[in-house]
Amino acid sequence: MQSRENTPGRPSMIERMTQVLDVFGAETAPVGLDAVAAATGLPRTTAYRIIRELVRLEWLEPDCGGHRLGRRAFDLTARQPECAELRAAAGPGLLALHRSTGVGAHLGVLEGRRIRYLDKVGTTSAVPPLSGVRIAADRTAPGWAVLATMGPERVDALFTTRRPDHLRQLHSRLHRTRTRHGLAVSEADRCPMRIVSIAAPVLHPDGAVLGAISATGPGLRVDRLGPLVLAAARRTTEALRARDAR
Missing domain, CATH: 3.30.450.40 (GAF domain)
Structure with missing residues (x-):
């Protein structure tokens, strides 16, 4: 049985997380949930879940009602x-x-x-x-x-x-x-x-x-x-x- 993550034509979770991170990488100001959903074409609920997980993993961090790149992203930059x-x-x-x-x-x-x-x-x-x-x-x-x-x-x-x-x-x-x-x-x-x-x-x-x-x-x-x-x-x-x- 084929999992939903591997459905042909459906972006994988890694691809969707990359899409979300790309939105933040292109901005210097905090980005809100609606802007992420609009930029990626993801459903708002999906974008919310991905952002929440990226915050937990410290790829993103909350800022001024939105989010921005977090510690892990900048640690990579420093290297x-x-x-x-x-x-x-x-x-x-x-x-x-x-x-x-x-x-x-x-x-x-x-x-x-x-x-x-x-x-x-x-x-x-x-x-x-x-x-x-x-x-x-x-x-x-x-x-x-x-x-x-x-x-x-x-x-x-x-x-x-x-x-x-x-x-x-x-x-x-x-x-x-x-x-x-x-x-x-x-x-x-x-x-x-x-x-x-x-x-x-x-x-x-x-x-x-x-x-x-x-x-x-x-x-x-x-x-x-x-x-x-x-x-x-x-x-x-x-x-x-x-x-x-x-």
Whole structure:
């Protein structure tokens, strides 16, 4: 007797799950159930069951009334050659930044609307290790450093669920970041224990933004650490340029 899963012409469960994941892979904003059903042509009840199972397995996660790609999807991304190459290029700059400041130095990349921390060198008792952690890009200095390289329309498209007053504050912060030559700063009065994060964008030699390098610790001063963070980001770009030239 032939199972329903193997009925000729009927997509297998793996094919249907792939269809659903493809919808989320093409979007940066959260996607709702109705949008998934419309994009895949699956019955709404089927799409719901597949999404529920993908959430259980951490391929998806709930977000703002919909869902987005989850931890497992981004874990695979972090293992891709491009991420490994970026980590290798950033390593010497992160180490130099940590040695010259004594605080934690981190490398993060934008994934959807969040910054994922790929690597770190050094920590302090006040700042836990962040490798593997994902934080909303509009609420952290590395995210602001990356977002400041984008146009306002693209930023708005990433954060369609944010309130208008939040977006106005975000654009104001991104403007200040641009006036600091790309340095983004999370002020101490916004953070517990007066923790400050100073971040600069990491650019590919062709000018595309790849992520951000940041220094994080208590009471950091932008005038002293800012040039060091910028230097670490530029060093990473130069390392990537040297690799491309081989």
